[in-house]
Amino acid sequence: MHGLKAKLLHAKRYSEKVQMKKTLKAHDERNVKRPDSGTVPEGALPTYLLDREGQKDAKALSSALKQKRKDKAAKYAVPLPKVRGIAEDEMFKVVRTGKSKAKAWKRMVTKATFVGEGFTRKPVKMERFIRPMALRYKKANVTHPDLKATFQLQIMGVKKNPQSPMYTQLGVLTKGTIIEVNVSELGMVTTGGKAVVAKYAQVTNNPENDGCINAVLLV
Secondary structure (H helix, E strand, C coil): CCHHHHHHHHHHHHHHHHHHHHHHHHHHHHHCEEECCCCCCCCCCCHHHCCCCCEEEHHHHHHHHHHHHHHHHHHCCCCCCCCCCCCHHHHEEEEEECCCCCEEEEEEECCEECCCCCCCCCCCCCCCEECCHHHECCEEEEEECCCCEEEEEEEEEEEECCCCHHHHHHCEECCCCEEEEECHHHCCECCCCCECCEEEEEECCCHHHHCCCEEEECC
16 A cells, blocks of 8 residues: 555554553553552641552542443343344345346335434435335334333434444334334423433334334333
């Protein structure tokens, strides 16, 4: 590789190496105790503290960060943490176009999808991904895990499809997808007393087989 591309590649590799060295150094120092460079408290120190250095335990800091991360993950623990991968052949059907059907750049989505209210289709000649009207959904049967009751709620958007970011962008609804639903009619409130409008829910069934969307609310 020569020229500008080589320079860009070397710059990228250099930044990656620096980051890797920093990570390795932090990993090596996690059990090391080192003097605390904090401010000395005002007033006279007792005699027995004069020759003692303040210790800063890196391991305690590390474990505190890990615990914080764990708590954050627990807050968004999902009912289905693992889902089956879906191949592209299963997700899309090739649509052949042109006079002699020689062009094959269009794809038809074979799974359930969510399309927003203000969506406008592209001209037919420009449309790469076709989302059939029969597979578009606007409502989901959402079960509240604490109340043990199911409500039919309006879908507001697709937050994340575990299969691929492209499927998230297309609004594809497969098993394990995190969707945003309108919970205003449930009368839920925050600890501060404000009304909750939207909450996340995870799809628990295969909508393209069942003809409906079943989901569990993430509380």
